[in-house]
Structures are given as structure tokens and as C-alpha cells.
Amino acid sequence: MPSILLIEDEPALGMIVKDSLEVRGFAVRYAADGQEGLELFRQQCPDIVVADVMMPRLDGFSLAEIIRRENPGVPIIFLTARSQPADVVRGFELGGSDYLKKPFSMDELIVRIRARLGAAAATPAPAGVLTLGQYQFDHPKQRLHRQGQEEQLTHREAELLKRLYDQRNQVLERTTVLRELWGDDNFFNGRSLDVFITRLRRYLKDDPQVQIVNVRGIGYKLML
Secondary structure (H helix, E strand, O other), rough: OEEEEEOOOHHHHHHHHHHHHHHHHOOEEEOOOHHHHHHHHHHOOOEEEEEOOOOOOOOHHHHHHHHHOOOOOEEEEEEEEOOOOHHHHHHHOOOOOOOEOOOOOOHHHHHHHHHHHHHHHOOOOOEEEEEEEOOOEEOOOEEEEEEEEEOOOOOOHHHHHHHHHHHHEHHHHHHHHHHHHOOOOOOOHHHHHHHHHHHHHHHHOOOOOOOEEOOOOEEEEEOO
């Protein structure tokens, strides 16, 4: 079920749009202003954002700038009564994917949402960039990104995380990874591996849906 973050400062309109989208099979979170919307975005990591432009606390354009820094790929559809060409151009320059003028029909909004979701699904991630929940793992550059924050990994950390990802939701055998990355599965290398697993857990701690669990006597499992 596609997830939508709807941000609209007119409560009556917001509830109508939310209910209409849910009836059509979307999961919708609703925020009444830009700041609340940003907080929900960081919690939820939705498939698409539908946002009014003129809002209190944080306007739609400013919100889009922040979202684009933290998640370059999520589609953003602006809802607005402002239809001057300069406003439309600015919306697209700030990372907007589409622009819908108020008043609008629900059928048109839904068509545009589905089109944007389809385009996002058809756009491949950059080579070597893997998605781990809210994280983007750039394996070639050994970087882990989440919401504008970046962790630079060591070579061995990156290789260990890549092996966990390749075996995601399955057991990565401790002996195998020790022999491949440490060259030997002796006691001291085993203690070193434990330290690296602890580091990776710390890097991934901000998304509770991503966990590295111990499989006693066998190895580790990356749960996504």
C-alpha cells in the first residue's frame, strides 16, 4: 500500500483529501503545517509527499528544500492557489515533481500521484547505492546516509554491511565472513568482528525497522 504524507493547513480540505485517498487504497498521514509535516516525514519516510505551498511555521517551498537535501528521490506534489509562472518555476527548481492548482478534482490528484509513484519506481538508484529502511548505503563510496546525515565507513565496515545486505533476512555465517574479511576465524578476529557489528548497529540505530540480530552459534542476520 503506497504511503502518502499530506500537508495542508486548511483542516476541512485536508480531511476531505485524506479520506478520499484512503478510500482509494492509500495509507495517508496528515499534517496541518510545514513543521509538523517535516517531523512526520522524518518519522515515516513516505512514498510521496503532497504539500500545500502557503503554510504557517514552514512553507511548502522551504519544506521541499529540506526534504530534497535529506531524500533526493521522494516525489513532491505541490497544492497551491498561487499559479504565477514564477511560482511554478520556483516550485520545480526547489525539487517539486508536480504542481496542482486549487481548486482541484480528486481524480486529477490521484492520477498525478500514481504517475509520480510510477516514475519514481522506474527511476533506478545510482549504481551501488542500496536502501536499508531509511538509510541509503553508497557501497562504492563507503557512505551511509539518512535524512541529511552521513557516516563515512571504513573499508571493512562497508564490506561487512554489504555482505549483511546481500544476505538480508537470512543468516550470514560468522565463520564465512571472518575468513573472507579477516583471513582467519580465530578467537581474536572473532572479537574484532563483534566490535564491527556493534559499530554498524550504532550507525543504524535511528531506524528501528533495521536491525542486526545475533543468531547464536551461527552468525548474524540483517532484518529489513
